[in-house]
Amino acid sequence: xxxxxxxxxxxxxxxxxxxxxxxxxxxxxxxxxxxxxxxxxxxxxxxxxxxxxxxxxxxxxxxxxxxxxxxxxxxxxxx
Amino acid sequence: xxxxxxxxxxxxxxxxxxxxxxxxxxxxxxxxxxxxxxxxxxxxxxxxxxxxxxxxxxxxxxxxxxxxxxxxxxxxxxx
Numbered sequence: 001x002x003x004x005x006x007x008x009x010x011x012x013x014x015x016x017x018x019x020x021x022x023x024x025x026x027x028x029x030x031x032x033x034x035x036x037x038x039x040x041x042x043x044x045x046x047x048x049x050x051x052x053x054x055x056x057x058x059x060x061x062x063x064x065x066x067x068x069x070x071x072x073x074x075x076x077x078x079x
Numbered sequence: 080x081x082x083x084x085x086x087x088x089x090x091x092x093x094x095x096x097x098x099x100x101x102x103x104x105x106x107x108x109x110x111x112x113x114x115x116x117x118x119x120x121x122x123x124x125x126x127x128x129x130x131x132x133x134x135x136x137x138x139x140x141x142x143x144x145x146x147x148x149x150x151x152x153x154x155x156x157x158x
Contacts, residue, residue: 021121025143028142029135029139030125030132032126033126034125036121037122038119040118041087041119042116042117043115044114045112045113045115046111047112047113053109064100064103064107
């Protein structure tokens with residue numbers, strides 16, 4: 001099974017990296033850019049395809065792949 | 080208009096960060112993990128919504144947000 005995991009900063013958390021990119025985009029000819037927020041994208045390939053695996057994946061998303069204090073994660077199953 | 084940009088390493092390019100995460104996941108109770116590849120996820124909010132803006136966005140994805148030598152980008156329009 002293939003899953004995509006997206007980890008992004010929570011709404012209430014400042015994102016200085018995103019702000020730097022926003023300013024750079026405005027500077028390079030796109031003053032229309034209102035905000036940029038930057039997170040991580042992970043493509044994970046897992047052997048097998050059952051509910052138990054998905055539960056374990058959610059556990060690792062919480063414990064290893066994201067920092068739940070400042071980040072949210074989203075797990076999308078692809079196949 | 081809101082767009083999501085995903086930047087990920089090309090298939091042929093080694094991803095040591097992804098390999099480190101893969102090994103950590105295997106170690107933490109998921110030996111089923113075959114591979115992990117890590118990229119960036121950007122949520123961009125832009126004022127307006129026309130074809131010209133989208134073209135400009137593609138230009139900046141190529142020139143600023145990704146390194147076309149080793150990375151591919153994907154631009155997904157949300158609304």
